[in-house]
Amino acid sequence: MVLLEKSRTWILVLGLVSACSQAPLRPAANDRLSDDSTGTIVKDENGDKNDPIVDEKPDNEQSTDPVDEKTDPKKPDPGKPDDPIQKDPVVIEPVEDANPTVVSKTLKTIAAPRALNPMKGFLPFSGEYPSFPHSMEFFYMPLNEVVKGKGNYDFTSFDRELDAIAKRKHQAVFRFYLHYPGKGHGVPQYLISDGLKMITYSEYGGGQMPDYTDARLFTALHDFIGALGKRYDGDPRVAFLFTGLIGHWGEWHTYPQPQAMPTEERQRAVLKDFDDAFAKTRVLTRKPAAFLKGMDIGLHDDSFAFETLPTQSWHFVKQLADTGLSDTWKTAPIGGELRPEIQLTVWDSPRPSDAESFDECLKQTRASWMIAHQIFGGITGSRKDAALKATASLGYDFAVEGVKVSKSATSWSVEMTIANRGSAPFYYDWLPEVGVGGTTSVVAASGFKLSSLMPGQKATMKVTVPLKKAETNKTLFFRIKNPLATGIPLRFSNEEQDKDTDGWLSLGSY
Structure with a gap:
């Protein structure tokens, strides 16, 4: 009887993928903007596809300040082995189930992007x-x-x-x-x-x-x-x-x-x-140089908000335009350094005469990250508030808007609608993972290109979770896994992020 009971236990099968999947994989250049059957890209009906999405939920459902996040050492970090490079689960191709029970949920988003997220x-x-x-x-x-x-x-x-x-x-x-x-x-x-x-x-x-x-x-x-x-x-x-x-x-x-x-x-x-x-x-x-066309190389502006806007021939945005590289951000990252002379004063009012508008520079470059060392020396007060808002505004900002689960006796088919509300894409195709009833046994989503999700766009991610027996009242968990085991988790702009387990988005019980 003990063996019989054990055979009924529901288990998600883990496996190893190839060694290259341990790396922070980037997509092939000619695939980065393509659609596919399991990662459908749709244009936001309320605005241009390159404009950030503005969440219009009532104020009482949203946080309004950037979140200064720090990992809580008391929270468990499940599924993390001692090896600093994590092992990935087997990728399961989505399949359709006959006569499923369909349950849909809407998740709660927060208004402001998070101040702490990887690669930005x-x-x-x-x-x-x-x-x-x-x-x-x-x-x-x-x-x-x-x-x-x-x-x-x-x-x-x-x-x-x-x-x-x-x-x-x-x-x-x-x-x-x-x-x-x-x-x-x-x-x-x-x-x-x-x-x-x-x-x-x-x-x-x-x-x-x-x-x-x-x-x-x-x-x-x-x-x-x-x-x-x-x-x-x-x-x-x-x-x-x-x-x-x-x-x-x-x-x-x-x-x-x-x-x-x-x-x-x-x-x-x-x-x-x-x-x-x-x-x-x-x-x-x-x-920026015309001969960069055809190369998969991004650009960095090392005088950001100082010589960025196109008022002089040597300024960064003007050079982008003159060399035909203004759309580089769509497939390759923009980074750089906030000009040292203005790192502490660029958000002052009035702004220093030699500083440009940080927000306008971000709008015209779509930068994802900036070296700004002086900010880390003890910035305080209104300057720190402005810097937190600015660091959050750089790069991507993902939120899961809704979840649909089609349940049958043999599998759960999970669909998630993911929106990029930020100013740039995410430039790697890290592995999405779904866990049912816990986060130590997970299934990876296949065919989903996170890097193809442009600002102002939404995508549908699909994954099928195989079952040994019918399951009810199980909580779904979701994450985009940082391939560095010690790295900062990618966190969604949802209230349900880290609700039950650190580093995971709780999608609700089904």
């Missing part, structure tokens, strides 16, 4: 900064810290930095450089010993930069980028990376000596090397 918002340089919510940290590294000789790479210091950031439950954004004004250069010593000429400059604190006409330098860069991609493409510790390397701070300029920059042909070759080396992890570069 403000971020500091790497370190402990608990005073302001963030999911990512940024760091520089000189190239010669890793490149010790021709084809000889030592990633010890680099891995140590990634591990430290992951231990703080964050994901990394990084940039390698060849010269950093005021701090010295990062040119590998073997190149200098082999005769690579170093050029002295005095701007920004001065230093030395390599002779960008030397072909040996670009052979070394080609080899390094290939090795970097082979080792770290799809690493869940990495959120985004800058192409870096070229120019002061790796920002692709040598101002006021533009003649010192490499030729356009060599710049294009470096960008192509990054595009070839990274098929999963998203790459961003500093300078």
